[in-house]
Amino acid sequence: MAHLPPGPRSALPQLRHMRDPFPYMVALAREFGDTITVPILGAEPIVCTADPTEIRAIFSADPLAFASATNEAISVILGRGSIFLQAGEPHRRTRKLLMPAFHGERVRGYAARMQQATVRWSASLPRDRVAPILPVAQGITLDVIIEAIFGEQDPARVRSLHEGILGVVDSFNPLIATFAALQREFFGLGPWAKFRRKAEALEETMRALIALKRDAPGDDVLSLLVAARDEEGQALSERDVIEQLLTFVVAGHETTATSVAWAVYELLRAPNALATLVRELDEARSGAAIPTADSLVNLRYLRAVCDETLRMHPPVPLVQRRCARPLSLGAYELPAGTMVAANAFAAHHREAVFAEPFAFRPERFIEKSYTPFEYLPFGGGHRRCLGAAFAGYELAVMLGTLLSSQRFELAEPAPVRNAFRIGTYGPETGVRVRTLS
Ligand code: HEM
Numbered sequence: 001m002a003h004l005p006p007g008p009r010s011a012l013p014q015l016r017h018m019r020d021p022f023p024y025m026v027a028l029a030r031e032f033g034d035t036i037t038v039p040i041l042g043a044e045p046i047v048c049t050a051d052p053t054e055i056r057a058i059f060s061a062d063p064l065a066f067a068s069a070t071n072e073a074i075s076v077i078l079g080r081g082s083i084f085l086q087a088g089e090p091h092r093r094t095r096k097l098l099m100p101a102f103h104g105e106r107v108r109g110y111a112a113r114m115q116q117a118t119v120r121w122s123a124s125l126p127r128d129r130v131a132p133i134l135p136v137a138q139g140i141t142l143d144v145i146i147e148a149i150f151g152e153q154d155p156a157r158v159r160s161l162h163e164g165i166l167g168v169v170d171s172f173n174p175l176i177a178t179f180a181a182l183q184r185e186f187f188g189l190g191p192w193a194k195f196r197r198k199a200e201a202l203e204e205t206m207r208a209l210i211a212l213k214r215d216a217p218g219d220d221v222l223s224l225l226v227a228a229r230d231e232e233g234q235a236l237s238e239r240d241v242i243e244q245l246l247t248f249v250v251a252g253h254e255t256t257a258t259s260v261a262w263a264v265y266e267l268l269r270a271p272n273a274l275a276t277l278v279r280e281l282d283e284a285r286s287g288a289a290i291p292t293a294d295s296l297v298n299l300r301y302l303r304a305v306c307d308e309t310l311r312m313h314p315p316v317p318l319v320q321r322r323c324a325r326p327l328s329l330g331a332y333e334l335p336a337g338t339m340v341a342a343n344a345f346a347a348h349h350r351e352a353v354f355a356e357p358f359a360f361r362p363e364r365f366i367e368k369s370y371t372p373f374e375y376l377p378f379g380g381g382h383r384r385c386l387g388a389a390f391a392g393y394e395l396a397v398m399l400g401t402l403l404s405s406q407r408f409e410l411a412e413p414a415p416v417r418n419a420f421r422i423g424t425y426g427p428e429t430g431v432r433v434r435t436l437s
Contacts, residue, residue, distance in 0.1 A: 005047055005332055007037035014041060019428070020417040022317050022345040029346045035330060046339045047329065048318060050346035052353075052373035054330050058321060058342050059373065059381030064088055065327055069320040069339060077168070077199075078250065079243035083386075087324070095386065097228045097236065098244065101221040104389045109219060110148035111293035114394050117143040118401040119290075127437040130411040132430030133264050137257035140398055142166075142249070144256075148390075149248050150209060151220025164202040165249055171198045206242050221248070252387050255315040258426030259391075260398050263309040265431045266360040267403075268410035273362055277301055281404045289405070296400035297393050304362035306395040310377035312360060315424045317345035319379040344376050408433040 008028065017024035025048065028036055034051035049055060068087040075085055083094045100106070121139045125131060139162075146152050146161045171194045210226060217223035225241050236244070267274045280301045284291035296302060318341040327334045334340055349357035353374045354364065378385035385391070411432040419428035 003332065004037040004045070004334070004338075005035045005049075005329075006032045007045075008032075008039060011039040011041040014039075019419055022418060022425075025317075025343060026346050026349045029343070029350075034343075034346070034350075035332070044339055046318065046320065046341050047332075047334055048341045048343040048346070049329065050343040050350060051330070052347070052371060055342045055347060055373040055376065055380070057329055058327075058340060059376075059379075059384075061327060061381070063092065063382040065323065065325055066321040067324045069322045074250075078246050079239065081240045081243040082247040083244060084247055084251075092382070093230055094244070095382075097230060098225070098386055100228075101224040102386050102388075102390055106219075107390045107393055108294070108297070110144070110390070111297055111393055111397050113147045114140075114144050114397040115290075115293035115296075115401050117147065118398050119405065122402055122406060125406065125435045127435055130432050130434050132261075132432050133408075134257060134261040134427065134430035137260040137398065138253065140260075141253045141257045141394065144394060145249055145252055147220075149221040149252075150206075150245065151213060151218045151222045152209060161202075161205060164198070164205055167198040168195070168202050171195045203242055206245060207238060210238055210241055248387070251385075252391065254424050254426065256391050256394050256398075258315055258424065259306070259309055259313065259395055260402070261427050261431040262313040263305060263395070263399050264402070264408065264433065265410065265412070265416060265427060266309060266312065267305065268408060268433070270360045273305065273360060276362075277305055277403065281400060284400075285404065290401055291404055293397050293401075297396050299396070299400065300366060301362060302396050302400050303392075304365040306392065306399065307365040307375075308360060308362040309395075311348045311354065311365075311375060312358075313418065313425075313427075314344040314348060314377045315426065316377075316379065317425060318342070319344055319376065321383075342376060342380065344379075347374060347376060350374075407436040409436060 014021060014024065025038070028038065029050050035047070035049040035054055037045050037047050039045045049058070066087060068085050068091070070084045072085075075082070078084060083091065083098065086094055117140045121136050121143070124139075125133075125136055142162055142165060143158060146158050146165075150161065152158050152161055171191075209222065213220075213223045213226045217227060222241070222245065225236060225244060227235075229235055267277065280299050281291060284295045284299055286295075291299075320339060320341040323334050323336050323338045323340060325336045327338070327340065329340065348354065351357060353370065372380050378388040378391075411434050412429060416431060417428045418425045
């Protein structure tokens with residue numbers, strides 16, 4: 001048996017923290033140290049580290065030291081060619097192809113569309129009534145992906161793609177991913193048949209869109225994917241393009257939406273921070289009803305609010321890797337096959353780096369800068385989030401636009417917990433607010 005870092009002997013205490021396990025991870029780090037082995041109920045243990053030196057060791061290790069840590073079950077939705085499931089040389093090649101599409105300057109060009117989607121969706125919030133903000137944020141982020149990534153601008157077709165994607169997500173029954181035996185049609189009936197019908201309809205729409213971009217490329221990510229060639233001059237196959245598009249939906253939709261909902265939650269509980277932000281937004285207005293999307297992305301306090309939200313509520317709290325060969329982590333030699341994680345949640349709550357870690361204090365990102373091994377909401381190294389610049393713009397534009405055009409009151413009588421949602425974590429209640437008229 002390999003000698004792994006210390007940690008609780010049993011996974012049973014976790015049962016008490018099932019719904020919101022991450023504050024418990026901080027307690028474990030305080031009890032056992034920054035590097036711990038966390039037993040997982042019904043699965044293998046994960047070695048988690050919040051120590052910046054060891055996080056650096058993970059993020060700067062040779063990419064070939066790791067296999068993909070993504071649960072195989074996700075291939076049922078995304079297909080096997082998704083960058084999530086790739087490792088080694090195929091992963092490097094795909095990243096190289098996709099990277100230019102997410103470059104900072106290119107992403108800036110999407111800011112106006114992000115703002116239009118926010119204005120459109122926020123108008124649907126009922127006045128003087130209580131409603132959760134998360135569904136509105138999800139509506140915006142999905143439309144942004146359809147418009148900026150897929151390059152679809154026609155309102156009717158945006159709506160139909162939006163419904164098509166939600167149809168696939170809603171018809172996905174986790175049992176069909178877990179039990180391969182259920183992945184067959186029973187005379188056109190059953191969960192698999194329902195899921196495949198929805199998925200095929202969506203893929204059909206995507207194929208039509210791909211054909212369109214081949215003939216008339218636009219300034220969207222899909223057009224770049226269709227035109228991209230690898231080092232041997234090879235284009236991506238139609239199947240590959242579809243799988244990467246679906247990956248962007250999964251990676252970029254819920255993560256950004258939950259972050260906006262958390263930002264609204266934290267701001268409405270921190271009147272001083274809200275007042276500072278509203279002042280900054282008012283100054284940026286220059287006589288217009290709302291500041292332009294371009295001006296929003298340059299606002300210092302708004303950026304700090306986004307950074308602080310991702311610090312307190314990283315949508316991916318554990319950035320995981322599976323060791324393909326032995327890995328030295330401090331005093332430990334982890335054997336091949338071990339699951340290892342940079343513990344973003346615990347790293348973001350280390351007293352030594354972030355004073356009063358459970359307090360929402362955007363100023364800390366103006367007063368000081370942090371290394372990528374202390375602050376890691378987008379992961380790091382050879383798998384760092386490809387959409388980080390895109391998400392940074394989107395968060396600033398969505399939040400800045402929402403708070404310039406509406407006033408909200410928090411309608412949550414008790415603290416909102418983090419809860420597991422499709423593939424990520426987010427506010428359990430969706431953050432209920434009253435929109436003031
Ligand atoms: C607040 C929003 C977001 C957060 C916090 C976030 C966070 C992350 C994290 C932690 C990872 C894993 C990194 C690692 O293993 O080191 C990741 C991967 C990824 N993200 Fe994001 N993400 C966000 C939004 C987006 C958006 C908007 C897109 C694209 C539209 C996107 C595309 C991707 C892709 C393609 C990967 C896989 C990269 C790879 O395996 O090489 N993400 N993201």
